[in-house]
Amino acid sequence: MADGAIQIRDLLFRWPRQPAPCLDIPELNIAAGEHVFLHGPSGSGKSTLLGLLGGVALPERGEIVLLGQPLTRLSGHARDRLRADSIGFLFQQFNLLPWLSAIDNVLLPCTFSARRKTRAGNARETAARLLTHLDLAAESWHKPAAELSVGQQQRVAAARALIGRPEILIADEPTSALDAPRQQIFVDLLLTEATAAGAALLFVSHDERLAAHFARKITLADINRAGVPAS
């Protein structure tokens, strides 16, 4: 196998007490540093797929390999380690711990991953640099996250996903809480930072207009033989 960021083979996942599988993906490869737009409407099994990639759920059968590591054959603890070390997550909204300051939120991955802490160097400086790159004014850095606007919160969340240069960035509808012009700006910003960090980016959205920014576009319905699950 080549050194892909994400490799999926014969993946089958079924929710407990559900007769029909939710995901049945014969194959999906994402190369290191590759930027992929994954299109799927809500309820298409996106969240389930992200949970599997994050190692918080296990498939019924099949294999998921992250950065050459067979996720499906690792212990729960090792999966937590791998997620902490190598994946930066970015969600729709409410990404932050509201009672921590913006900069402390950015630093959180460094408390869970020694590797990302080492790679971040001087973590506080790195966090400050990332926030500056993402256009967050310095006077907001020490405000509690709850006091920031949604747009500011998403940029803090992006900085948090990027700190310590994880090899994989997974963004789940990160722009849905933003208005249209800001969506474009945010996606561009994210792509720029992902490129600078050399990270693979899996951008999941129901909004196909955003796909224009990406070289590769996948539709979940095309790769998932299970079709839309009843949920």
Place this chain on the structure above:
Amino acid sequence: MKAVLILAVKSAWARRLTLGVTLCAIALASALLLAVERVRHDARQSFTQAVAGVDLVVGARSGSVQLMLHAVFHSGSATHNIRWESFAAIATHPAVDWAVPLSLGDSHRGFPVLGTTADYFERFRYADQRPLAFAGGQPFTTVFETVLGSAVAAELGYRVGDRITLTHGMETLGPEHADKFFAVVGVLAPTGTPVDRTVHVSLEAITALHLDWVGGAPLPGLTIPAEHVRKFDLHAKEITAALIGLKNRTEVFRLQRHINSYRGEPLMAVMPGVALDELWQTLGMIEQTLLAMSALVVVVGLAGLLATLLASLNERRRELAILRALGASPRDLFLMLTAEGLLVTTLGVVLGCGLLAGGSFFFAPLLQAHFGIILQWRMFAASEWALLAAILATGLLASLVPGWRAWRMSLADGLTPRN
């Protein structure tokens, strides 16, 4: 793990209002439980310390506990007095080494007045056989002289040379023996026993005060001025009780039998240790009930903690999912929630100890005045440490529940919380 604990503290601080209320409930509950235990412990301690070296307490026939409480702790009242002849007969019994008469009934601003002889200061022993010591002055020698216990002098600001009057009966506002002044000739050193709160005068003084009194009120139209009382026979005709020391302690049962079957009038002699044991047996049930009730209050407090933590867990579902996405293991989240509960319990218990310390500071004089119980300013006794440990252990047990819920929740939710 350290990082997780720091996060737990920061998260708890963000919810400090609700947790603070819970913490106060735990603090009050622990303080109550500790106070009950402390009063129980110190009551035994101070009652046991108050009599040493006395082999028998003699009084009119009543209950042995009642006699002890009245004679030694000056609480309650005696049903009858005993005649001086009876006392004289016992005091001269060959087995008796010394006998000190006690006469109670008057007071000075709420402090009991004890009429006795100067022997009292020689013979009285407390704690581990320690004798009384004078902080200043000397024993009384004439009728209108008094020796004050240390607490009386300290609380009322009396010094040797001051003059005081006594009140008839134990009521602060009872009729005053206003025409007869007593000079303070001595102040005793602190003993940590009821002696500290006692005003000591001679037996003759008690007789002199009541020359012109009948049945608890001054005789109308008859006043005998202080300078004339010496013309009367001031020998006490009756006393309340007597403390007896034996030449040989093995004689105690023989003498006790002798006194109990005294033919002149119905008397009783009790051994202080036996009477106290009887008291503890009577109080045992009450103590256990009080302890059980305060323990229940602590359980209610900790149930409040459990409810608060479980309620907050639903609001924090997203917070747990975020931490999970950042690499936290279910174990980390379990630790975080359990640590929060344990933190609140620990702080509550510490605050409770503070409340106990403050409370004993304020209520110690009251307890000592009304019940003769001396609260010690001290470190915890073994039984109190055990209670503290029990509270913390129960708190930990209660905290495991939200911890376990967080664990289950994080496994079920993964990265996307279902609300």
